[in-house]
Amino acid sequence: MTIIYQLITVGIILLVAWNLFREKRLAEQMAAALVLIPLILRALMIR
Amino acid sequence: MTPQRKYGTWWTALFLLLLVGGVLLIVSHDFLAMRVDLPIYPGLGVTSTAMLSDYFAPLKGTAADTMAYILQGDEPGGTAFVLGGTHPNEPASSLAAIVLIESARVTRGRLVVIPRANRSAFTCSEPQEGYPQTYTIETANGSREFRYGSRGTNPVDQWPDPVIYINAAGQSLAGSEVRNLNRSYPGSPDGNLTEQLAYAIVELIRQEDVDMAIDLHEASPEYPVINAIVAHEDALNIAAEAAMFLEFEGMQIGVERSPDNLRGLSHREWGDATDTLALLVEAPNPAQGRLRGRTSVELIVEGIDPFYVRAAQRGLLYVPFFEAGHPIDERVGRHLQTIAMLLEVYNEYTDKGVVVVDVPTLSSVLEHGVGAFLLQPNTTNATN
């Protein structure tokens, strides 16, 4: 189950990152970057 | 709400991504540092050690496997068990167990001590609580660091949480309680990591034929069960008598019977699942409470908090709270004196007694500080 959840997290990370690059408003880009931090930490099982 | 001007380009995105990478690098270093166990220095009383996986093999190599310290007396007798560090955000629990390992001796019977019951929970902090990762105790030879961990198993070791957690005893709880060791008893050999850990602890109690088992905790000052011994019905008489003698000695402590309908807790399940006399001891820790002010190492160690003083004046607390607070010296001292008294009362009623000597009393810990009963950092005999 943990691996499945890691995969879901990676999927969401990709979608967020895609939006980060597609987004034209800097503030929204910052919001996307903010969301990436906890998601990546968990995907890598650091925290 | 959002500005109409844009400014965002592919380059700003890349820059932000690099910034995220930088932040991740820095914080990962902090988070991963938590996974290194800080040393414990077994004293002369420790005759052997074992791992919890010796009692339940599947735990081997997991983050939950933890060391048990065995203090064997020369004279044969019974076996007592002290569990510290069930909740690593209740530091007096683990610290009292460490004092036993580093300074107590056993002349009769046997004492088994686990100072880091939920070792995985020592490797992370509770989110949104602002806790430091370590706290410091002054010893004669300088300061020594101890981990301040989280209440539950590190999600990295057990993830995801279910929506509702139904524990092995059948109780429904909020999903996050699935990582709470003291809701997972009697555990399950094929359950999640925390349930396996709980199972291994119950196996230790069974295989070591433990006569009396004591689970050390702390609670916030606004919580009704505090400065108390919670006893399984089989151990109720011993708890009541110990509390009475402790009161004679000037230490106020209440006794609560383990509720029948609150399942999954040590004082209930240890007593139901094994022949041991199951007990749980609580001390007041303001760093855990929701009314606390600034969260800091000082609060954890000195236990001084102006908000709690005011709350006590308004009658909102279940424990007196004055300007002097409830320092960790007092909380550890209470635990140690309670353990000693419980054993003393138990010994009155059995020929399988456990005699532990050199357990510091509350007044001596208050006088000299808990650091005086901890060994000096000395790498030759350290265990992690």
Add this chain to the structure above:
Amino acid sequence: MSSPFAEMIPLLAMVGAFAAMTFAFKLPVSISLVGAAILGALVAGQGVPLRHLVEGTLGYLDTLLIIATAMIFMRTIQASGLLDTIAHHLITAFERRPASLLVLMMLFAMSAGMITGSSTAAVLTTGAIVAPAFMALGIPKNKTGAIIAMAGILGMIAPPVNIPVMIIGGGVDMPYIGFGLPLLILTLPLAVAIVLFLGLKSVRATSIDRSLLPLSYHRQYGWKLYLPLVMLIVLIVLERAFPRIVPSFGMPLVFMISALVAPWTGRKMNPWTVARDAVQAALPVMAILAGVGMFLQIMALTGGRGFIVSLLIGLPLGLLYLSIAVSMPLFGAVSAYGSASILGVPFVLALLGTNEIIVASALSLIAAMGDLMPPTALAGLFAAKVVEQPNYTQVLSHCLIPAGITVGVSLGYMATAGFWDRFLFWDNRLALYGILLGSIGLVCMSILMLDHWVLRHRRESVGAQL
């Protein structure tokens, strides 16, 4: 000893910075929260505590995943045509029974919240399903948003799964036993009253415009179309019904499995585009949650949280009720779960001595109102997304009165806890169930009478136009 007011300065700095950044500089709420958290730490002499800031966001990790996956699920069943189809059939089947339809749809909208314990999940699933039907009945989209937001919140509190109560119970060692009936008594009458309050007038005023009715794709795709929804229900119900046999999938996985099925069941879609746009729509909320996490962590670190909590629970009983009514929804802005944990637990402890089950049930409902509180306002925000209203305050404004009533009823429930204790835990279960069934019968009859009244009114108004 330091003065308790030392903790107030960083708190004031944080609140001030947040307000300034959001309102004066028009920054997104999430970025303002991050800025306020950093400033609070600086003012408290903590520097920029990166570890703390990031740790705060991790408290909402599971919620982030639920929001993202629920949004993806909702967008896929919208794209497949399932949402429109269900709305179409609901309306055509109940055309002659508008009041009953309103109540049934309200209960259906609540159902996802009842089994998942999450208002977000409810709004984005069952809420999204009934929203087109409400609108086709003539209810304006802002009111529709308000209805499904309230349904999500009431569903989250209604049994069998109420996470805020479990969180409160966890803090005071109260097992999650015996909450079923007290929670039903609290939530169901409110649900009926709220949907009739918000919807009946619009339904009465207009008859159904057939051209506005969402299309049904049932004939085109057959039963296959319903597969994602069936999958979702089966997975959730299986997990709840057989917790010992079926492993716990968790909401994100259940949403993902159901969403993965959707592209093959109805209208053609590009799953990647749908998922990407769904995450884009969810991103502002996800970022707000991350920012709120940071804000909370710094509030705990600097003592601002303790300052607020100790101020509130120290009030005398009369003021205590007032402070519950105001502070719990306000604090719920950081999520209903956070409010239940941070304030719910001390409030239950401050009110010990009455029936704790009733008190905790009522507190959980008041805390849940926090899901309507900006800046997060999870329920209101997602409801606005479902009804495609870009400005979610338009939706929230219609929630004001229902939310006020809900808080009032909850306080009343708490104040009369002694009565409910005797009634709901009455040994004579037969008499209790008799009284309850009788009341339900009466309510059903009143709703059927309302159906007739609405139809007669419609005929009259059509006649007047002729």
